[in-house]
Amino acid sequence: MASLLYFTPCSYNEQLGLFVATKRNMVVFGVALTITIPFWVYDIRLMATNFLSTYTTVFAAVGSIELLVYVSVMMCAMLNVFIKRKRITRLMNVLFRPDRILDRCSSTANQERYNDNRKLRTFAVLVVMLFCFKFAYHPTVEVKILTVMIAGRFLAIWILIFVYRLHVRAIEQRMEQLRVLYTSKEIEQHISYFLNRYVRYSEQIAEVDRCYSLPVVLIFLLVMVQLIYLAEYWYTMIETRTAMPVEETALCTRHFDDYRLQNTRAAKQIQKFLLKNLHQKKKFSACGFFDIDNTVIYMVGVCNRNHINVSMSSYYRRHARIFQVAALLYLVPCSYNRETDRFEQQVSNKLAFAFGIIMTVPFWYMDLKFMTQFYMQNISPIMEAVGTIEIAVYVSIVSSTMLNTFGRRNRYTRMLNVLFHSDWLLDRYESIEKDYDNRRQFSGFMIVLTAMVCCNMLYHREVSLQLLSFSVAMKIFGVCYLTIVYRICVGAIGVRMGQLRALYQLNQVRQHSQEQTVRYFIERFDLYAAQLQQIDYCFSFPLTMIILLVLVEMVYLLFDLFTILALGRPTMMESFEIDYFQWVLRQLWQTVYGAVVLLTVTGCQSTCDQLQQTAQLVTQFDDDRNRNTRVTKLIQRFLLQNLDRKTSFSAGGLFHIDYAMLHMVRCLTTNANIALHSDKRLIFPTLSLAGI
Structure with missing residues (x-):
């Protein structure tokens, strides 16, 4: 199914026992790209005429981002696979090639645990049922066509997610098999094999990132945009638990180095492995922007909260009136904007500064005149010095404060x-x-x-x-x-x-x-x-x-x-x-x-x-x-x-x-x-x- 959508650039050749990129896959790429382009144009037209034209300015901007990601995710995924077709083919041959020793360490129940076919079918049935209700709800033909296109694209995104998950889970399964091998009695005979296989499969983490980072980033962006519209909607994330078995498997090598292996070639192999493992990549990432683990959920939650919240902290709300008057007096150079949920320098603040500076000039003259008239008469030199400092501070404190606020x-x-x-x-x-x-x-x-x-x-x-x-x-x-x-x-x-x-x-x-x-x-x-x-x-x-x-x-x-x-x-x-x-x-x-x-x-x-x-x-x-x-x-x-x-x-x-x-x-x-x-x-x- 993934090869028909060109989410994988190769097919399995039973005679060779390898994944091979054939002409059939290139034909699939050409057909899929040809079909995607008119759908891309038609999708934009339907969304712009039926939905974006009715949105406010802010939601129109968010909707434009959503539309751009929605219509581009399939095309970008196929182009990404086409450009990296050789790398993906090598990756699949490494991850899914049979391994005689490790496959013996995997029980039937363990293999069933890594089988995601049932989950994919369940998701597909749920998506089809939900979009059938949505299809029956809309009265116009154009919106019904748009619903079908969105449903098809949604199913394709789920297939892409499960393809990515398949690669990740393959590494996790190999790491679990290595841990089973470690606990077996044959481990002393297979130390070199253990280290070699660990290095091989842990290196595939970086390869998975290089192959699928772009579509993963687009999907995460689409998730965050969708959560802006529906804060209560819980989007199911990919649960990748590969990083933990990788680190636990690496820790197993510490127990190899005991008194029986000192000054042997096995000890040298273990020490070399431990030095190399210090810089070993143990987590999946999306183009290096963020690690794909449980913290992604918190990151998405933060982004969603930043868009959903329409007010500052409750501490600011306690003192909001004080800051509003302070902005009018230009004691602070900005005002709170409810639409953007930020302090911004607005035109009213600049007018307040200009008005305040203009008003300080006549007040400065009047203060200086009256203060010297009533204050600086018949006093000693010391009191005259103190009084001069006081007058200078009094007449300049307003203008100096406003200029300081404007400068910073x-x-x-x-x-x-x-x-x-x-x-x-x-x-x-x-x-x-x-x-x-x-x-x-x-x-x-x-x-x-x-x-x-x-x-x-x-x-x-x-x-x-x-x-x-x-x-x-x-x-x-x-x-x-x-x-x-x-x-x-x-x-x-x-x-x-x-x-x-x-x-x-x-x-x-x-x-x-x-x-x-x-x-x-x-x-x-x-x-x-x-x-x-x-x-x-x-x-x-x-x-x-x-x-x-x-x-x-x-x-x-x-x-x-x-x-x-x-x-x-x-x-x-x-x-x-x-x-x-x-x-x-x-x-x-x-x-x-x-x-x-x-x-x-x-x-x-x-x-x-x-x-x-x-x-x-x-x-x-x-x-x-x-x-x-x-x-x-x-x-x-x-x-x-x-x-x-x-x-x-x-x-x-x-x-x-x-x-x-x-x-x-x-x-x-x-x-x-x-x-x-x-x-x-x-x-x-x-x-x-x-x-x-």
Whole structure:
């Protein structure tokens, strides 16, 4: 049947006892190709007119890919067989030629286990029955013809799959026969034969890949496209268990080398075989893109989930409104696109950047004018220097933050897509996200800032002071908003680390898939731990400016506390008197900056602790059962890489953002106050901008 469809380029010659490519096979190829071409054209026309024209843009693109693969898989399979006809003929002669010694090691029950004829007939009957129902369902003649063509192509694909499976199972059967030979009493007489046959049949794994990789890749692509339409449809995959017998058979050779065979030719053969087996190919693959084993099912599941999901992770959904407003303020340079399920730089983001930059120019001029008018009068040189730094930071923090976001917009977009994209393996542990929910802190900030702005506006009577107070309040609002966005991004890493720890605890119960769990664990840890450095790249510059502003405001706060203790009352200036209400209001504004520092430090410290604790779990995967395995190699490579891994957040590389930064802020503030108190010309302190 396969030779009639030209899925095999040769036929069995009983006289020669070999597979031979004859003229009859070439005629079959010509006839099959001639029939396929008009069907190819007619199939495209029917699909385009009856189905693709009714699809949306996204599904039309997916449907075009499906149609291209569907109509091309048969033609590509036949052309692939024709080009590689000599290689396939040699492969079949090696795999299916009788072997006198090994065939004696195979029982009748064992041969029946490798007989797939019954499975092929069962699949064929099911396909025909299902397509008969489908044929009766459609009313139009064109769709009925298209149904028949799809059914025929579907049956042909199954035959192609079973041809591939036949080659794979032949290798598996030979490996099982070699293991039976090893347990027999004749093994000492057939050591050379055993090694020779193992090398011969294990080399055919690479030959099978070279012969059938292209149609296998097309079939897997077709499977993934079909799963986009029907997520609940479970497609039956080829169960190839050849790799395991190959490795187990190779392990048998270790037992040959005992004290009776030392310094003999058999021992040299075994040692040579073991050296060669280190690089022996033991798995089937599709053009080298991926191994064809049970992990293919997970790969297809991942691809399908990526297409089916129409939302980001639940952690992002908790903070979606915050990011939508942040995109309008251009604190982040991209917005979430529901159609593509990704963060993208849209036209609205570019307009927000242009509008924000244009608006900063008049505000910059107004801030500079009013601040120097009300702030830089009758003060000492030291206070003038501190005030100049404060004014420079205040008037430039908005434009600098927006320019920083624009300059690193591509890095921002990639980082957000990694941090907040759904992860089918980890998103099941949603309870961990409650510890990193920042909506309460955000609401508290907004309520406090709104109340304080209203109090400021009601207190001041002059219009110029009201405008300056409102402008400063908007900048403080931007600082707090950026802090919340930064804390959410930092918390996303902490959430993933906590979910990885939950995955590890689940693995303690399920021991059967440890290698796969270790690989998933390390891959995701590396991915999310690398975002720590990306966050530093994106937020370092605005964070440095915020911390500099916090230092200046903390200097004013401590100075006010000192003067209260020293004078017993709020401070006075010769030209501007401060009453108790305004003094309390100013302290509240300055306390907001302390809250900004605490939120930033606690968020970073919590995530860093999670990162380090999660990294330590990898060592617990390594036990005595995993020695000299791929699990051990993965763990050792991870531990070596983890020695130089960045495990703490920083601001431009100047200092780490952790609890030690609080001590740094305290020390710098204390030293600045000492410098202020040592200035004998300073009789009355000045006002901070936060108190205006």
